[in-house]
Amino acid sequence: MPDHNGSIRIGFYICHCGHNIAATVDVEAVARYVSGLPNVVVSREYKYMCSDPGQELIAQDIHDLNLNRVVVASCSPLLHETTFRTAVERGGLNPFYFQMVNVRENVSWVHEDRRAATLKAMDLARAAVHRVTFHKALERKFVHIHPDVLVVGGGIAGIHAALTLANSGKKVYLVEREPTIGGHMAQFDKTFPTLDCAACILTPKMSAVKAHPNIKLWTYSEVSSVEGYVGSYTVKVRRKPRYVDEELCVGCLACIDECVYKEPKYADSFNLGLSKRKPVYLPFPQATPKIVVIDPETCIQFKSGKCKQTCVEACDREAIDLKQAETVEEIKVGTIVLATGYKTFNARRTPQYGYGRFPNVFTSLEVERLINASGPTGGHLVTREGREPRTVGIIHCVGSRDRNTNRWCSRTCCMYSLKLAHLLKEHTGAEVYNFYIDIRAAGKTYEEFYDRLLEENVHFIRGRVAEVTDVAAIPEEEGHLIIRAEDTMIGVVRRIPVDMVVLAVGMEPQADAGDVRRLFNISCSTEGFFLERHPKLAPVETFTDGIFIAGACQGPKDIPDSVAQAGAAAAQAQMLIDKGEVELEPNTAFIDEEHCSGCKSCIPLCPFHALSFNEATGKAQLNAALCKGCGTCVAACPSGSIQQNLFEDSMIFGEIDGLMNMVYETGKEVADVA
């Protein structure tokens, strides 16, 4: 027992959390039990500890009973530790004389047996009561927030976040990997449910980004390293050579006309390979910035070094620079918004639908391009044979709601399928069949759009398609693709011959989401989307302070939701910047120089280079500003002379001893438990 035993005065509070805790844990029994533990002056249970009266209870007890330690048993410390620390501080006590016990997430919510749950709660309470005696007063620690912001990803979410921040006067770096901003939205034809043209509403925002004095736009660039912490991140951005001087190019496109390739030859990725482009190209007419790119993979000069370089001659501004090399920019920012988007499901992973085998099986994104007036067919929706389809089948949930591929609902496919059904009917007059499992039209005015489609006499067959086949069962099916599905509403299996199949492919995390996550030190959910700090209450924050997420990188969502989230992420960043500083956990390490033997074993362990060896004193020394508080060095110090605030050895041993019942003898109280 610590020698200052006599002076320790602990207040213990256990929360009912309504029924959340009290239904499984006998909170009265726990309070009664803890009241019998040494040093405990007061032990109470209360309906909602986090409520104002609950917090007031703590502050009042500190004042009235002269408490100098507080333990609250309620929910997870990740949720309310700050709340209770503040309450403790309001009572006039150093906020770090506080320890929290998680009896909700770790006990009542995961156990059913009331007796076992109550005993576990008692153990955890006892451990905390014992641990808190070793707590020390610490100073609150603040850092300054650098006012500049980095936005990664130039889709609609990134664009909106960047504009919001820039309009509020913040300097924004917008980094986009492709040669143009715009993302997937730029590839869409119309947007649901209003059917306004995607380009018409997107391109003004793209131009605004380009023109904004507060936005530094770097396209064809990727973040290569991130160092630092909230308020002070150092970021390196790799700028890939586009072999065109961005300052000089005015987008006249003369170089494209004069390219030695008279006809476009290579698959145009913006049109998903449905059309061709030359090695020097502009992704699409409204590309922003309107600067051409030269693709070294296909350009003759790069492949053989023997090109006439007609493009260079064609440019009267001498903007083409085939010797351009990659550059790296280093910037300082205080906050980061990640809006790296999604990728569409690879339809080849569901071979039963014949994508890649049957030429007239298209993905939804391909059809967006086919309908689009600036698309590969100039907006004429035709099969590969160049004919207008008379019947089209749209298969929903391709790569969604399927444990063989992706379990989640991609949330957008129902609505965009309805939109495509409408457009297909409008453009070609075709009979359109939707094959769906459930229609999810939960957004504002989405249900009304579904109504409209029903009245347009689009077919809705509730049944997931098993296969698309070219095997005709009756002569009338010859020459068609046949979709076989059970019409579950009618209860029969139907075979429907169509001229074109559209696969409503789902949304997936970007292929490199894992790398990006590591780069920015945030978490991913099991599916691979970036993980928000709290699914309800912190939807744009991450577990890393100062890094926010917006748009489909966090999970499948449509344009309105992405924009809303981008606005929220921008507001979060702005809040930090305007506040000017942020509080850090004071859980950094410190060195007891007296006992340090100077063995240097800690020094190579620190990944943040916070530890060094002081030749003069022969001891290790720690730069607290660099220390992030992991405690790895503490665990390694053979003499125990490095300690970590809030996680000192004595505290952890105290917790273990408390848990294992070696300190306090439990008596009859335990037996009382129901």
Place this chain on the structure above:
Amino acid sequence: MSPEVNSNGWEPRIIAFFCNWCTYTAADLAGVSRLRHAPNVRIIRLMCSGRVDPQFVLDAFVQGADGVLIGGCHPGDCHYMEGNYKALRRFRLMRRMLENMGIEPQRFRLEWISASEGERVRTVVNEMVETLRPLGPLALPQQRVRWDEELHEHVTDEKEVKSHAG
């Protein structure tokens, strides 16, 4: 730890050291998702699995734990870059040491559980409880008493000591 009595009269007691960023968060998620699991684990939250001092593990066993579980972020995902690798290194060393001391390797486990793997917390906890059940109590505190008695017998019975020395 309080005595939890089941029909056999004994329940495995496990101390878990979970890192704040991944495994502790996953345990929270298991809670939010109401993933019921065995009540035999007591979690101690640390900032990083790299903070797990081998002495914590020894202390837990010495104080009467039947098993010790360490939970950290997946390799490459550590919030502090490489704390989990340090944990892994220490874990391997420790397990060998514990084995030499006669503590079954199944009693000491290291798991990578990311923040989104609430389900995994449940699986690992349930698995570990089931693995420990057939092993029975480790009961080091009582064992120490037994060892003391044994030693005492050896010392009093001089012949016995000699024959061993020979």
Place this chain on the structure above:
Amino acid sequence: MKRYLLYPGCSLHSTGKAYGESIGAVFSHLGLELSELKDWNCCGATSYASIDEMEAFSLAARNLALAEQQKDGERPDLVAPCNACYLVLTKTQQYMTQYDNVRKTVDRALTEAGLMYRRSVRVRHPLDVLVNDVGLEALQQHVKEPLNGLRVACYYGCQVVRPFGLIDDKFHPTLMDRIVEKLGAEPVDWSLKTFCCGGSLTGTIPDAGLPLNRSILTEAVRRGAGVIVTCCPLCQFNLECLQNKLRARYGLSVEIPVLYFTQLMGLAFGLDDRALGMQRLFVPVPRRWRVLKGGDTVHA
């Protein structure tokens, strides 16, 4: 030389005799040793499992245990040419690992019979052995009389790739197509490679089972195939022996030979017709193949 144990199952001793004979001929031509599992019993197929599943698993496991016993230490490769046998043996292996109750019940049943199964058997389909152990290039080297110009529809049946998909794609397997290509013939691209032939339904409920075969035969011909090759005795029986009945009652309008893929291989290797069981076919191979085997490109 690699040695294999053969699990013939009931069909290779009767309706599927030619399959067994052609496998024997091809394997020995390639220098693979193949010996029949001694005292094998029924695999516990579909029909048995409909009555009692645990007994069915135990029957299958007895064969696996025997294979281990007869290989004595060596890790046995048990070749099951019948798709149903292959599936049942594989499924037994998988379920014994996956499900406690299966493992415990089966282990106890084996103990009662004085056997033990240590899970070391590899259940192999001849397709798997020929492509993955022997190799396509090696197979090609044995081709004496390439089947140039012959268009072949490879029909796999359902149970060789489903449900586990261990040796090939569950929807569009290609193992047989790749072999056929090496024989000089041309595999046709078609959609019914793993469509069900109806199994025993052709006998029990012909109105349900037979039309399935009509679809397969018609589609193969429509795709320009001159022959169907298969890797399952029941599929071969259904597709070949019932063609008369299909024509008489179910409106089939085509006739096409249905061979085991091993028979086709044997032909290309220049092996003797009788050794391949060619005389057992209901729909004989057209005479003009003989010309074709000489290297001319005559469309069958």
Place this chain on the structure above:
Amino acid sequence: MILWPMLGFIRGKPHADPRARMRKLKYEKELDLAFGEHVAAKAYGQKLLSCIQCGTCGSTCPLSDYMDYTPRKIIAMTREGFKEDVLNSLTIWLCASCYACTVQCPRQIHITDVMYTLKREAIAAGVYPRRYPIPVFSRQFFDLVRRQGRNSEGRLLLKFYLKTNPFRLLSQAWLGLRLMWTGRFSLKQDRVHDMQKLKRLLAAAAPSKEVPS
């Protein structure tokens, strides 16, 4: 063409109320609410309960056109406890175990195993259609293997036709003869040498002795 066994009219135990199958009203008391979980447990996993009724099984099934209920309906009815209807259905017997539904099910329900389970339940409950050819065939196969350890295709078919419809044997005579000419048909019974032990093995695997998981 011999009309029987046309589907549907040969039933096992007739429903207590012959119109029951036609009725569009079902009382909860007619159902067995534990049936769904019971079958789910027997057929490897609770996944059965996660069925979303998408109909992939029905549309992928090559035999669904001959079934009285599509497999999707069988799953729904099993889940909801329509035990009597499910066990009396022809669907479960028509499943040819091609596993097409199992590999495509978006909920990874082991549909083929569900069908096996239901067949066994139907036999156990004694409600399967008595002279419906498929259970008879299975039973003949089962008995042969139990007695001899191996199946003999020739004998099996002979017995099967005798048990179901001897007249059909005549229509098969020509096929039988051709098989004989080509050496592909024999009535000789193949058998396992060590039948004693095989019988012991089967006895130990009997349902009453199944080891619970």
